[in-house]
Amino acid sequence: MIKRVTLGLLWIALAGGAIADTPTCDADNGGLKLAKGFCALVAADNLGRARHLTVADNGDAYVALRGGGSEPAGIVGLRDTDGDGRFDQKVHFGAAGGTGIGIHRGYLYYGMPTRIVRWKLDGNLKPASPMEVVVDDFPIQRSHRAKTFTFDTQGNVYVNVGAPSNSCQKEDRADRSPGRNPCPQLKRAAGIWRFNALRSGQTQVDDGKRYATGIRNAVAIAWNPWDDQLYTVQHGRDQLGQNWGFSDEKNAEAPSEELQRVTAGADFGWPYCYHDPAKGTRVKAPEYADDDSRDCNAYPAPEVAFPGHFAPNDLLFYTGDHFPASYRNGAFIAFHGSWNRAPLVQRGYKVVFVPLDGAGRVTGKWEVFADGFAGVSPLRRPGQAKYRPMGLAQGPDGTLYISDSVRGRIWRVIHR
Numbered sequence: 001m002i003k004r005v006t007l008g009l010l011w012i013a014l015a016g017g018a019i020a021d022t023p024t025c026d027a028d029n030g031g032l033k034l035a036k037g038f039c040a041l042v043a044a045d046n047l048g049r050a051r052h053l054t055v056a057d058n059g060d061a062y063v064a065l066r067g068g069g070s071e072p073a074g075i076v077g078l079r080d081t082d083g084d085g086r087f088d089q090k091v092h093f094g095a096a097g098g099t100g101i102g103i104h105r106g107y108l109y110y111g112m113p114t115r116i117v118r119w120k121l122d123g124n125l126k127p128a129s130p131m132e133v134v135v136d137d138f139p140i141q142r143s144h145r146a147k148t149f150t151f152d153t154q155g156n157v158y159v160n161v162g163a164p165s166n167s168c169q170k171e172d173r174a175d176r177s178p179g180r181n182p183c184p185q186l187k188r189a190a191g192i193w194r195f196n197a198l199r200s201g202q203t204q205v206d207d208g209k210r211y212a213t214g215i216r217n218a219v220a221i222a223w224n225p226w227d228d229q230l231y232t233v234q235h236g237r238d239q240l241g242q243n244w245g246f247s248d249e250k251n252a253e254a255p256s257e258e259l260q261r262v263t264a265g266a267d268f269g270w271p272y273c274y275h276d277p278a279k280g281t282r283v284k285a286p287e288y289a290d291d292d293s294r295d296c297n298a299y300p301a302p303e304v305a306f307p308g309h310f311a312p313n314d315l316l317f318y319t320g321d322h323f324p325a326s327y328r329n330g331a332f333i334a335f336h337g338s339w340n341r342a343p344l345v346q347r348g349y350k351v352v353f354v355p356l357d358g359a360g361r362v363t364g365k366w367e368v369f370a371d372g373f374a375g376v377s378p379l380r381r382p383g384q385a386k387y388r389p390m391g392l393a394q395g396p397d398g399t400l401y402i403s404d405s406v407r408g409r410i411w412r413v414i415h416r
Helices: 240-244 248-253
Strands: 006-007 012-013 038-045 049-055 061-068 071-079 089-093 101-104 107-112 115-120 132-136 149-151 156-161 191-196 208-211 220-224 227-233 258-263 274-277 283-284 304-306 311-319 331-335 350-354 367-371 387-396 400-404 411-414
Touching: 038 061, 049 101, 049 400, 061 101, 061 387, 089 227, 101 149, 107 274, 132 156, 149 220, 156 220, 220 311, 227 311, 240 248, 258 331, 331 387, 350 387
Parallel strands: 049 387, 311 387
Antiparallel strands: 006 012, 038 411, 049 061, 061 071, 071 089, 101 107, 107 115, 115 132, 149 156, 156 191, 191 208, 220 227, 227 258, 258 304, 274 283, 311 331, 331 350, 350 367, 387 400, 400 411
């Protein structure tokens, strides 16, 4: 087992004998544009279709790979054996593609489309222990099937189960198709389910508790350690223009992507209502225009409303002390980037920062922390983007890791 003595960013890996100071950043920051005082290096590259990532206390990183075609699927484990800040050892394990990944009480957890599994970490980069199934039998879905999760301090795991549609229409994404009322998809999807994180052999139906509902798809999910509460960033619905004749501008900007404080039993209104950034409030979805039984303003307001179709894919509350004091307690959000803004230019494709206080509440406007991922301006089609930020992880020294889903690049962001 690797032990470290940390003095600022100077560390000594007693097991491997490597001694390193702050890693040297790339001259071009790996292609990124960063907030003042920060720089970046490419810690790994060309891993495949990378999704979320997590970093262990010894500095090993584990990256979820979606796979597809000739691309590898499963998990790639990464280790820096010479202390230069770049991963030079790589192993693959787990055969199925997934998104969610995290370390909890000595186990590596991994989220596949219909199950959550784990391995006992044993000091080896590739765990020698057998895989255990923690939760099985989530619904088989074509849309929004990524299983992401987070842990609280009481031994529970919270799993996002995305809606298998855009807006619960009778014919999904069809012109003028009305919504099903009530929406049957809310029974097993479009919400957050809670399970015992320490027990294996569970199923959604028999062991899961629906913790919150009316959340279309929360790929970005994290536990706020100061507020001691669950937070998500929701993907808003699509195609207000294509399906319902809204203007190009309205289609591009609405609905908001929402940072949500998720309490037990909360309902955020999908599919019946959505948050309109122009009005600053929730409004009725066109699929439910004739339904007068619900008050959209009765659903919780977002903590922060971001521009439409930015596609929030990860959320991280910063707990380190390597970044300046203004970043402590705050939240980083990775926006994967839009597709449903045409003919207007696509947006997102960046990592932003939301300032929070010691109680975990928002104290100011969000700001762009890392940009330049797309590499093309103006960006008309998502396929033109050179990189798309996907996952976020904090290293044991407080540096920030960012994964890319296009080529599988991993950046490490450092404060000078």
